[in-house]
Amino acid sequence: MKLTKREWLTIPNILSCIRILLIPFFIYIYFSATETNDYYIAAFIIFLSGLTDLLDGFIARKFNQITELGKTLDPIADKLTQAAIVICLVFHYPYMWILVLLVVLKELFMGINGLILLKKGKKLDGSKWFGKVSTTVFYVAMGLFIAFPELNLQVAAILVITTGIFLTISFIMYALEFIHLYRA
Numbered sequence: 730m731k732l733t734k735r736e737w738l739t740i741p742n743i744l745s746c747i748r749i750l751l752i753p754f755f756i757y758i759y760f761s762a763t764e765t766n767d768y769y770i771a772a773f774i775i776f777l778s779g780l781t782d783l784l785d786g787f788i789a790r791k792f793n794q795i796t797e798l799g800k801t802l803d804p805i806a807d808k809l810t811q812a813a814i815v816i817c818l819v820f821h822y823p824y825m826w827i828l829v830l831l832v833v834l835k836e837l838f839m840g841i842n843g844l845i846l847l848k849k850g851k852k853l854d855g856s857k858w859f860g861k862v863s864t865t866v867f868y869v870a871m872g873l874f875i876a877f878p879e880l881n882l883q884v885a886a887i888l889v890i891t892t893g894i895f896l897t898i899s900f901i902m903y904a905l906e907f908i909h910l911y912r913a
Contacts, residue, residue: 812832
């Protein structure tokens, strides 16, 4: 497939590219943070990234700017941002490795099964409500971890457990969707 200028130059695709470009800034600011305000800036970058994610989907649907490139670029920007967040946080919070493991397993499962089904001429029809809820819980919890690096360990544990539960539910629900597609 040849990508045209129209494919690249849509507002949603530009917003997805901006999200990808924000990742190194987030990582740099988070790891070099020395003051509370530095962590607020890192959290603001993630908030801005989340806002561009909401806007790109809304604009794409509302103004008929859905492109094949956007269907690929948006989830790549999502996964890269989520990976950057959990990798940064794993160095500061115990048990964050559980979320890293869940995110990696879920995304590998979805990616591998998505490719297998694509070869069979089938595909998952976009993200589902449970995936969106899980992503929202993930970003709220991670935003709290980023903005407040001195969180009480009990609060941190509750956030990790809550996020893990929502990731697991989403994983199971997507697995059921894939099973349904395999049987169809």
